[in-house]
Amino acid sequence: MDKSFVTMAVCPICHKETGDLLMDTKVRDVFERYTMTPSPCQECREKYLSNGVLIIAPETSRIAVITDDAFLRRFNMDLPPKKIAFCDERVMDWILTPPPTETEGQP
Numbered sequence: 194m195d196k197s198f199v200t201m202a203v204c205p206i207c208h209k210e211t212g213d214l215l216m217d218t219k220v221r222d223v224f225e226r227y228t229m230t231p232s233p234c235q236e237c238r239e240k241y242l243s244n245g246v247l248i249i250a251p252e253t254s255r256i257a258v259i260t261d262d263a264f265l266r267r268f269n270m271d272l273p274p275k276k277i278a279f280c281d282e283r284v285m286d287w288i289l290t291p292p293p294t295e296t297e298g299q300p
């Protein structure tokens with residue numbers, strides 16, 4: 194059995210190894226030894242997700258963490274049960290753009 198398809202899962206927030214091993218013949222060429230997974234490590238889960246939501250754009254592996262309040266305001270929907278949401282690049286850009294203030298741009 195070839196072991197080269199075994200990769201170490203890393204936390205998407207701090208990029209530390211989570212201790213999980215991934216065994217997938219498909220990820221090998223793309224990610225080499227480390228693979229970002231949507232599962233943050235315990236530390237980041239407590240630090241960021243106790244009051245926030247992790248947003249991931251899988252295409253480019255960009256991530257953002259926004260607060261529960263910001264999520265509710267911007268998406269106008271319930272918080273995801275696991276505090277993790279996936280989006281595409283355009284949504285990510287929109288999330289990372291600060292919302293315009295109420296008075297700005299008024300003539």
Ligand SMILES: [Zn+2]
Pocket residue numbers: 204205206207208209233234235236237238
């Ligand atoms: Zn982490």
